[in-house]
Amino acid sequence: MKIIGINTGTHLPKQVYLMADSAVIRSNKPFFVPRFADHFTGTAAIVLHIDRLGKHIAPRFAHRYCHAVSSAIKVSACGLTVPQPCEPASALATSFDGALLLGDSFNIADAHSINNAHITVSHNDDSITDSSLSEMGINFSEVIAQLSVFFTLKMGDMIVIELQGLDAELNQGDSLAATLNGEPNLVIRVK
Numbered sequence: 001m002k003i004i005g006i007n008t009g010t011h012l013p014k015q016v017y018l019m020a021d022s023a024v025i026r027s028n029k030p031f032f033v034p035r036f037a038d039h040f041t042g043t044a045a046i047v048l049h050i051d052r053l054g055k056h057i058a059p060r061f062a063h064r065y066c067h068a069v070s071s072a073i074k075v076s077a078c079g080l081t082v083p084q085p086c087e088p089a090s091a092l093a094t095s096f097d098g099a100l101l102l103g104d105s106f107n108i109a110d111a112h113s114i115n116n117a118h119i120t121v122s123h124n125d126d127s128i129t130d131s132s133l134s135e136m137g138i139n140f141s142e143v144i145a146q147l148s149v150f151f152t153l154k155m156g157d158m159i160v161i162e163l164q165g166l167d168a169e170l171n172q173g174d175s176l177a178a179t180l181n182g183e184p185n186l187v188i189r190v191k
Contacts, residue, residue, distance in 0.1 A: 001021055001154075001156040001157060001158070002018065002151065002154070002157045002158075003018065003019040003020070003021065003023060003024070003100065003157070003158045003160060004016065004017075004018060004019075004147060004151065004157065004158070004159050004160065005017045005018070005019055005074065005094060005095070005100075005160040005162070006143065006147075006159065006160065006161050006162060007162050008136065008138060008161060008162055008163075008164070016147070016150075017091060017094050017095055018091075018095065019094070019095040019099060019100060019160070020095065020097070022097045022098075023095055023096065023097060023098065023099040023100045024100050024102050025098050025100065025101050025102065025188070026102055027101075027102065027103050027104055027185070027186045027187055027188065028187055028188075029188070030188065030189045030190070030191045031075070031098055031101060031170070031176075031188050031189070031190050031191070032098070032191050033170060033171070033172055033190060033191070034077070034096065034098070036077065036080060036096075037077035037078055037079050037080045037093075038078055038079030038080075039078050039079065039169055039170075039171075040075050040076065040077055040078065040169070040170045041075070041076050041078060041167040041168060041169055041170065042073040042074065042075050042076075042101070042121075042123065042128075042167065042168045042170050042176060043073065043074045043075075043076065043129075043162050043163070043165070043167050044071070044072075044073060044074075044119055044121040044128065044129035044131070044162070044163045044165050044178070045071075045072040045073065045074045045100075045160050045161055045162045045163055046069055046070070046071065046072070046117060046119055046132075046133060046160075046161050046163060047069060047070040047071070047072045047102060047103075047105075047158050047159065047160050047161075048066045048069055048114065048140060048143070048144070048158065048159040048161070049066060049067075049068040049069065049070065049105055049156075049157075049158055050065055050066055050144075050153045050154065050155065050156070050157040050158065050159065051065065051066065051067055051068065051155055051156075052064060052065045052153075052155060053152070053153070053154050053155060054148055054152070054153045055148055055152045055153070056148055056149060057144055057145050057148040057153070058145060059139075059141040059142055059144075059145040060141070062140065062141035062142075062144040062145050063111035063112055063114075063141060064111070065144055065153060066108075066111060066114060066140065066144065066159075067107060067108055067111055068105040068106060068107050068108060069105065069106055069108060069114055069117050069180065070102055070103045070104060070105045070106065070180070070185065070186075071103040071119045071121065071178035071179070071180045071185045071186050072100055072101060072102050072103060072160060072178075072186070073100075073101040073121060073176055073178065073186070073188065074094075074099065074100060074101075074160060074162055075098065075099045075100070075101065075170065076093055076094055076099070076167075077092065077093045077094075077096065078093070080092055080093055100160060101176065101186065101188045102186070103178055103180065103185035103186030104185055104186070106180050106181070106183070106185065114133070114140045115132065115133045115134040115138070115139055115140055116132050116133075116134050117132055117133070117180060117181055118130075118131070118132045118180070118181050118182070119131060119132065119163060119178060119179070119180055120178065120179045121165070121176070121177070121178045121186075122176070122177050122178075123168035123170075123174060123175075123176055124174055124175055125175075128165050128166040128167070128168050129163050129164075129165030129166065130165075131163045131164065131165060133161065133163075136163060136164055138161065140161075143159060143161060144159070147159065170190050171190060172190055172191055173190065173191075174189075174190040175187070175188070175189055175190070176188040176189075176190065
């Protein structure tokens with residue numbers, strides 16, 4: 001299983017990074033604040049669950065490769081206490097254990113509706129993101145097609161697309177929640 005993260009920037013992938021499966025924390029499990037950085041921030045994301053083997057996928061066929069999505073919160077380390085090999089973000093800052101707070105997967109009957117899957121994320125009951133891929137001008141088919149040029153996508157792989165919105169600084173005692181199409185999907189306590 002691969003976890004491919006995308007920092008979108010404007011419309012298309014600005015930065016692509018890989019994460020280990022140990023980066024995943026499932027809903028209703030706590031996130032323990034590590035001690036290797038000054039502070040940590042959370043960014044809302046949508047996760048595409050790949051359910052078919054594919055390489056060099058044409059955009060018009062990408063809908064065949066993903067039939068489930070999840071809401072997520074991508075955690076980033078700020079002010080690492082160890083040297084970073086490159087800026088603005090390295091694998092140490094984006095792919096550590098516990099860096100992906102993952103909600104329950106939600107099956108999509110019509111894969112084309114993935115672009116309209118609406119995610120709302122709140123931090124201590126304050127909304128930080130209320131968005132969808134289509135609102136950001138991103139098409140999931142294009143993302144899958146672009147990534148499949150570099151990676152063979154396999155069943156069980158996940159593509160994490162960061163959504164634009166406010167980044168929330170995570171502190172002990174905080175609570176995080178997300179909904180996907182109005183349904184509660186993710187609840188995390190920060191410890």
